[in-house]
Amino acid sequence: MIQVQDIHKSFGTLNVIKGVSFEVNKGEVVCIIGPSGSGKSTILRCINGLETYQRGAILIEGAKVDPADRSITNLRTQVSMVFQRFNLFPHRTALENVMEGPVFVKKTAPTQARDQAAALLDKVGLGDKLDTYPGKLSGGQQQRVAIARALAMQPKAILFDEPTSALDPELVGEVLTVMRDVAAEGMTMVVVTHEMEFARAVADRVLFLEGGVIVEQGPPQDVLRNPRHPRTQDFLHRVIHPME
């Protein structure tokens, strides 16, 4: 469904992605792990057309992602994104945040969009916060609104860019639980994360990225439990035993 073919990306003289290829099939959950600066988030942003790339191609169901082309707005309605810092619209309530895309991009009738948005917020456990502004919500609640906003577009896939990295530790669980439920319903997901527990439990496949290349990939039980590559081993060791 999503095909990333030999992507190269540089910021000036700094090469951040040096030939990355992978595919995500329909209904699959792919977790991308790796040290900071490895290019994980950049790949996700390229898939959503928020960044340009210099070489290679990204295809969504065969259609090329080209940030400079008009087709990008249409592709974005098919692939939603959840950001590290939530990025809700602060001047709109939780309900309005979720309704925004359906009403103004997909031209859904407002009453229908309202019902759908309310149902989605209920699903992420925020049925009592419909008229609350983001400023009055905790980080975990804001991120759940952001997930509802992504779901409201009825996308074919959702990209998660370190969705729990900006959260206080006690709020991480509520967001991961919602993500696990979304995965269980068959949503295609690409998740950049440092939550190894989540990757182990939910991912169909894990990619370990370092220095702009995929070092190792496979099912979580292989990559996370018995990594073959020394760099993967080293990274996982440092994540699991940070004080050593």
Next chain:
Amino acid sequence: MGFWERAADYVPLLLQGVWLTLIVTFLSVALSTLLGFLWAVMAWTRHPVLVAISRGFVTIIRGIPIIVQLFYIYFVMPEIGINLTAMQAGIIGLGIAYSAYQAENFRAGIEAIDKGQIEAAHSIGMTDQLVMRRVILPQAIRIVLPPFGNTIIMILKDSSLVSTITVAELTRQGQLIAASTFDNMTVFTLVALIYLALSLPLTFLTRHLEKRYSQA
């Protein structure tokens, strides 16, 4: 005759000037807002040509005294076949001059909006136009409104500059009365009081807006 008797003689004449002052102010505010918004949006597009035009225009306008711009429009334009009445020249001159300041204000308001929100809006398929209308403008207005109030006050006061190109607004009327009566004290006290009466409500409104939006 005391101050009040003489004042009563001058006020009707001065009020004729007030009427023109208000028209010049109102239309200059409208024109400068429109143009200023245009420059700000052009700068926001990141389109190299549009950005260059916008930046070049703002830089040039800000570097030339408003009074010289007015002279240019009123005295020089006719030489290339563009004849404007003093009133038209005054409004266009002030409007263009202040559009440069308005543009800076609008640009600051637009850029104050968190980039993450704009990306989020793009990620749900919004076009730039929709991002501007639904995400940036509703929030930028709150940021832009207090300085916009200050700009209106400055345009109101600087509308006195069009007296130099013969528009018979408040300041010009005052000069004419003073020249024939030599009663400078009464005339210019009245002129000053009238400007103050026009600007004070705006000042209070601006302060109110500043207070309200700094709390939000």
